[in-house]
Amino acid sequence: MTRHLSSLEFMDTFSTKLDKALQNLSLAQYPPDAVRTMRKFSSTEVAALLGVTEAYVRQVSLRGQGPEPETTGSGKRLYTLEHILELRMHLAEKGRRKWINPRRVDGEDCQIIAVTNFKGGSSKTSTTIHLGHWLALRGYRVLAVDMDPQASLTSLHGALPGFDYREGDTLYSAIRFDDPLPTQRIVHKTHIVGFDVICAGLELTEFETAVALEMRKTGGTGFLLRVSQALGQIADDYDIILLDCAPSLNFLTLSSLTAATGVLIPVPAHMLDVDSTGKFLELAASYMQILDEAGAGARWDFAKFLITKFEANDHPQANMQALMRQVFGDDLLLNAVAKSTAVADALTWKQSLYEVQRSRFSAPKTYDRAIESINAANAEIEGLIASAWGREP
Incomplete structure (x- = not known):
């Protein structure tokens, strides 16, 4: 009995087809000229990430002491991740929370x-x-x-x-x-x-x-x-x-x-x-x-x-x-x-x-x-x- 299906041909054919299809799908989601960005965060989310109250985040913004968030037409404040990091470092300088800047210090290994x-x-x-x-x-x-x-x-x-x-x-x-x-x-x-x-x-x-x-x-x-x-x-x-x-x-x-x-x-x-x-x-x-x-x-x-x-x-x-x-x-x-x-x-x-x-x-x-x-x-x-x-x- 002669088996007609070549293992090499099967694997090679469908690996090529599938690779091409997935590449096309990926390019449709993220074209070569696309710039992928992280979403923005509300002041509620920022407060939760920093471990402070939303009112405090709002006060820092109003005083002009931290990064300037984007303000929507409805008055909602939106922060980028870069803003959050800048705000974290600002609060760390004030010494309000011991580990608000959580990065390791001397003596702590990666x-x-x-x-x-x-x-x-x-x-x-x-x-x-x-x-x-x-x-x-x-x-x-x-x-x-x-x-x-x-x-x-x-x-x-x-x-x-x-x-x-x-x-x-x-x-x-x-x-x-x-x-x-x-x-x-x-x-x-x-x-x-x-x-x-x-x-x-x-x-x-x-x-x-x-x-x-x-x-x-x-x-x-x-x-x-x-x-x-x-x-x-x-x-x-x-x-x-x-x-x-x-x-x-x-x-x-x-x-x-x-x-x-x-x-x-x-x-x-x-x-x-x-x-x-x-x-x-x-x-x-x-x-x-x-x-x-x-x-x-x-x-x-x-x-x-x-x-x-x-x-x-x-x-x-x-x-x-x-x-x-x-x-x-x-x-x-x-x-x-x-x-x-x-x-x-x-x-x-x-x-x-x-x-x-x-x-x-x-x-x-x-x-x-x-x-x-x-x-x-x-x-x-x-x-x-x-x-x-x-x-x-």
Whole structure:
């Protein structure tokens, strides 16, 4: 029997067609001459981000002591993210709040947080992008590193000027063994002040082959330091670096876990996801044992599980949450991220919830519930970072 379908022809045909279709879709959303901008924020939102009252924000504006916001015809004040940062620094000079300028000081190391799990669909990228944008809104200097060759986090930023993964503009260029680039050369500024990215692409898969060849030559575990060394070149420029890991426990993920100072493991409260996470932990433990014996073990400030895509009214999920609370104890974050069509819609538009105006949603209350859930989880993670720096609550 002769099979008529060529595997090469099938894969090549549809990879080309799909790539072209997605490029056209991306260009329709973000043409080459488009300038992507962050939305503006109301004085209510600004007050919440700064931890002051709305009346105080209004008084600062009326006194002419801070940035001059845009005023609409109805008298509503709108602030850009640059305005918010300027206002934050102005208030920090007045000394009204101890950590109103939250950026790290001498003696506080850059926090490198790996977001990882080898179960696909656990919301690693959504967790990374919403945490990164939240931290930037809070005034931190944030770098998000896309560690996944599928490049979902990269795709969420639309058409970045000058970026083409086919031309070696990804993390691999900085961690390859032969002639690596300075890490600063692959950092991209985004439309969100205080939030930069290092992109991913298919060439990241080459790291696996390169490590295998290097280990054959040297027999050591030096490859584990490639990510740490690359990030060390730029760590002084940031307060927090987020690593969006691939859904696999490969050499790149192991290098990320070695570089990390903290770990987040997103897990939906479903039996298959929790079961898969257990296998991930078992496999990771076996690798970590080998690394410990080789003197290359990782040490973290914290490692926490985060329930994602949670539906509180779903009885099986509630039972699974209770089981996870029993097993993980304090290592499971108190706040779960709710499943929401608002998040799905925003990601379809290649945006986080923080980028989208509430008025764009047909059901604003759905947005309210989603943003409340994400804010609570992000605030809890921010508290872990502050604790790692030794700051008082």
